[in-house]
Amino acid sequence: MRFETSTIKDIAKALGLSTSTVSRALRDRYEISEETKKLVLAYAGKVNYRANPIARSLKERRSYSIGIIVSEIANNFFSQVINGIESIAYAKDYHVIISQSHESFAQEKLNVEHLASRSIDGLLIALSSETQDLHYLRDLYSKGLPIVFFDRVPQDFETHKVIANNFKGAFDATEHLILSGKRTIAHLTNSENLSITRERLKGYQAALNKYHIGFNPDLVKYCQHGGMHSEELEQAVKELLPLKPDGIFISSDRLTTGCIMALKKTNPEVANTIAIAGFTNSNLVELFSPSLTSVKQPAFEMGQVATELLISMIEAKRPVTEFETKILDTELVKMIKPKL
């Protein structure tokens, strides 16, 4: 801000002390006498002194802020993760800066680099569905920027990661469909290069396998843009329907809502006849028609865990070499038969 606030210099001048003394008093360093500390603190309180974080950042070469990259804050899963992140970050006196990739690799890279140049102390990122090239992240990481991945994590990147138990979530959802009597279960999913896509596909297959239902690759449809474009969803639905699925397992938030939307729009007559189970953290799911069984991820907790890991890396005295991948359990919320 361009308007003037009082600085350490002002306080020093007013009190006839040196800036070093004031600085130390304010930070409650042991070298300063109790008396002086009280004096400084009292005066600082009176003039409503606030340390200038910019100056501090410049001097300390860190910013006490952490960057977040998600595809979209409008996605309930991500906004819940962000709330979890904030809950920990604020408690530990970090600030957060949120950026959206909108599922675009170019945008993601731009945002990350922008954040990095703004001196963030660490990065929390869920990769965009387009992202395959991790060079730019490796670069920053090797230069010393702590990074923790969550939700969409790369395979071969040695750092902390936090994910949901995607295999089990997918397995449970698919099994639920099977136990409801469905036998031709389609799978609508994200871009193949996302970790969540692979893991959820495996869960889906495992469930089919358990009940001796053959796996039909034609029943699996990938959406490269994660449902950002409604055409890709409508196209997928269009290709799926001729195969007469009686159930669909959908592997992400945006796709789940998008798919129901596409179904209702293009084939309203069948929308209610197909059982749907999908990953979603929407808090509006109870309002949906047709209703669906949802796999909820522990989003808030995921944000918390990821942030704790990140801050531990940031504050580590020596480079961290042991990394964990935390896996959090999902919750299956079974469909309640619609009351008409």
Place this chain on the structure above:
Amino acid sequence: MRFETSTIKDIAKALGLSTSTVSRALRDRYEISEETKKLVLAYAGKVNYRANPIARSLKERRSYSIGIIVSEIANNFFSQVINGIESIAYAKDYHVIISQSHESFAQEKLNVEHLASRSIDGLLIALSSETQDLHYLRDLYSKGLPIVFFDRVPQDFETHKVIANNFKGAFDATEHLILSGKRTIAHLTNSENLSITRERLKGYQAALNKYHIGFNPDLVKYCQHGGMHSEELEQAVKELLPLKPDGIFISSDRLTTGCIMALKKTNPEVANTIAIAGFTNSNLVELFSPSLTSVKQPAFEMGQVATELLISMIEAKRPVTEFETKILDTELVKMIKPKL
């Protein structure tokens, strides 16, 4: 970041120039010869020089970033506004910092003051439903921090404001209910101290008036916490139902979805018999059951307009004294009869 990047000093040393020359060359100032500029730019490109925004901020006493306060990013209306804000801000080389008040005054104040101390150049804010005391904002404003209000704006604060045409939106929604044959129309709304609450109430009353329907204050229920707590919604619904409304006009996003949820939960048998019209920017509204007529605000545009106004204030050479209140039209999306 603590890892080293090249600085102006490094470039100067490598090229045998002074830091001032390099600085000027990088910013393409007229005083520098073409030759030197080329030299510097080429070298800067080679070592992948990025200006340190922290140092720049300190020197220039501004940060090229603008603060945003909304109640919740999980609310679709606000996330759309944020997208609008970003679209303009990024184009004009500003960065945005998003904070959530969660409808709490204390949180809002804390966040604003935190942002201010981080040297934001301006503030975009939608007040929390608890906020009545604007002293802290006036303080910052009078010290020179440009502020633009959007959506929830204070009455007596002389600055730019951007709002939806709340009166007309409310009028249209209520009229729609009336034209559908409803006569006992309840109104569920936010805290009384919000501007949107007052304006929408007036629109509701005007519509009743036009069709000679008496205004019954008992049919109006206020939710002090904007629907953040499900109890307050269930309580409101409980008090409303004995009055046998055949329609409800709901005045905000969170309340609209919350109310339908409460209705379905507490009185599923009547949920489908009451016509609902409400403000909401949810992009999932087509999936809702019971379906509803929605008033959509031009959220993206609102963000854009607010940001343009803010940046014009930030970049004004002399203090701005003429302020505008921009009013954007809402859109009524009529309910489509549910296909069962």
Place this chain on the structure above:
DNA sequence: TACGTTTTTGGGAACGTTTGCACACTTTTT
């Protein structure tokens, strides 16, 4: 009294920029 110790304070450089001013060198004007 003089000397070491310990405690408390101050001076000043540094972080990476931007910018007012002065300087040197060319070119133009008179």
Place this chain on the structure above:
DNA sequence: AAAAAGTGTGCAAACGTTCCCAAAAACGTA
């Protein structure tokens, strides 16, 4: 030919901190 004007560059201070190092004050001890 000298003076004026224009062009390109560098010096050094400043933004508000933190922190190394030294200096001063206070206290013990011989």
